[in-house]
Amino acid sequence: MEEFILQEEMMRARVPTVNGIGAFLLGPTLLAHGTDEQRAEHLPPIARGERAWAQGFSEPEAGSDLAGLRTRAVRANDEEHGDHYVVDGQKVWTSLGHNADWLFVLVRTDPDAAPKHRGITFLLVDVNTPGVTVRPIRDIRGDAPFSEIFFEGARVPVANRVGEENRGWYVAMDALSFERAGIGATIKHEQAIASLVEHIGTPEGREQLRDGWERGARQEIARRYVEMRVLYNIARFSVTNPVPGYEASVNQLFSAELHQRLARTGAHVFGKHGLLWQRRGAPLGAAFTHMRMDSVAATFLGGASEIQRNVIATRGLGLPRS
Numbered sequence: 001m002e003e004f005i006l007q008e009e010m011m012r013a014r015v016p017t018v019n020g021i022g023a024f025l026l027g028p029t030l031l032a033h034g035t036d037e038q039r040a041e042h043l044p045p046i047a048r049g050e051r052a053w054a055q056g057f058s059e060p061e062a063g064s065d066l067a068g069l070r071t072r073a074v075r076a077n078d079e080e081h082g083d084h085y086v087v088d089g090q091k092v093w094t095s096l097g098h099n100a101d102w103l104f105v106l107v108r109t110d111p112d113a114a115p116k117h118r119g120i121t122f123l124l125v126d127v128n129t130p131g132v133t134v135r136p137i138r139d140i141r142g143d144a145p146f147s148e149i150f151f152e153g154a155r156v157p158v159a160n161r162v163g164e165e166n167r168g169w170y171v172a173m174d175a176l177s178f179e180r181a182g183i184g185a186t187i188k189h190e191q192a193i194a195s196l197v198e199h200i201g202t203p204e205g206r207e208q209l210r211d212g213w214e215r216g217a218r219q220e221i222a223r224r225y226v227e228m229r230v231l232y233n234i235a236r237f238s239v240t241n242p243v244p245g246y247e248a249s250v251n252q253l254f255s256a257e258l259h260q261r262l263a264r265t266g267a268h269v270f271g272k273h274g275l276l277w278q279r280r281g282a283p284l285g286a287a288f289t290h291m292r293m294d295s296v297a298a299t300f301l302g303g304a305s306e307i308q309r310n311v312i313a314t315r316g317l318g319l320p321r322s
């Protein structure tokens, strides 16, 4: 709850976040599952914003079906490296992977495990380990927000394992809950609505409004505002447990879909002006056009909406899995 309040105030003050993946995802996960040595080594640099982290879970054939991941880690021991794992495989869509100093990754340590998720282990990997290669991926806008990561015989000390061998799935589920909980997105939506309202009140904004659409704009913006206030309460609900459970999926699902509705509202309000991509001369520096592109990924990143609904249905409502 303290983190929630801090995050809310920092977002409202528009303070830039330094590597939120370390601060809001890995940090709480290490507090819940890490050893004393891991906490002592990693938490202070995360708190000081000195060590950037990225999350290496997804693979080319393992997104929603994360338990099907194939990156292999085999136990080994030699004089030079001590007790370690040799890691081979590939991760994909690793947000900020090309800026990361360290990665937290899921690897397969038992290829025969049934069910599949019982053969997965959670490791902390220094990106400078020989055998680790990071390649940025360009998106439709020409930005490179994520990367592919290749592991070729990378040796990772056993001391970098979080939780027990073959029990990393449960550590990862908690990390994903920390990712899906929280207030950050709500405040971003709140600020976007406030900027839209303010802009429409200016002479320039009135001129850019879609012809004859004042009443429609009023109705649609008011609807988004109500949804944003609902999301605020859902975000509070998402942190009611120290380690959020299905509540975090409620937050992620509602927030992602609101993100897309809000971006569409921007397009409706500005009509043809809402198609401008160049920032100069566009309403609000084309913020809503860019938001529209960003929001496409909202219902995928952090787990697809269908997967969040499955979590809510089975873990939240207790519905049968099949």
Ligand SMILES: Cc1cc2nc3c(=O)[nH]c(=O)nc-3n(C[C@H](O)[C@H](O)[C@H](O)COP(=O)(O)OP(=O)(O)OC[C@H]3O[C@@H](n4cnc5c(N)ncnc54)[C@H](O)[C@@H]3O)c2cc1C
Pocket (backbone or CB within 6 Å): 054, 055, 056, 057, 058, 060, 062, 063, 064, 065, 092, 093, 094, 095, 096, 146, 297, 300, 301, 302, 303, 304, 305, 306, 307, 310
């Ligand atoms: C911007 C962005 C950033 C990302 N950052 C990271 C990151 O930092 N680290 C990381 O590890 N991953 C990251 N990802 C990957 C993300 O976690 C996956 O894209 C996501 O889990 C979906 O997997 P997929 O892309 O393989 O799609 P698929 O799993 O192939 O899904 C395709 C479609 O099938 C549907 N579907 C699949 N299974 C089911 C089911 N059981 N029931 C109903 N429908 C289903 C999905 O909902 C979806 O609509 C990122 C993705 C994006 C877009």
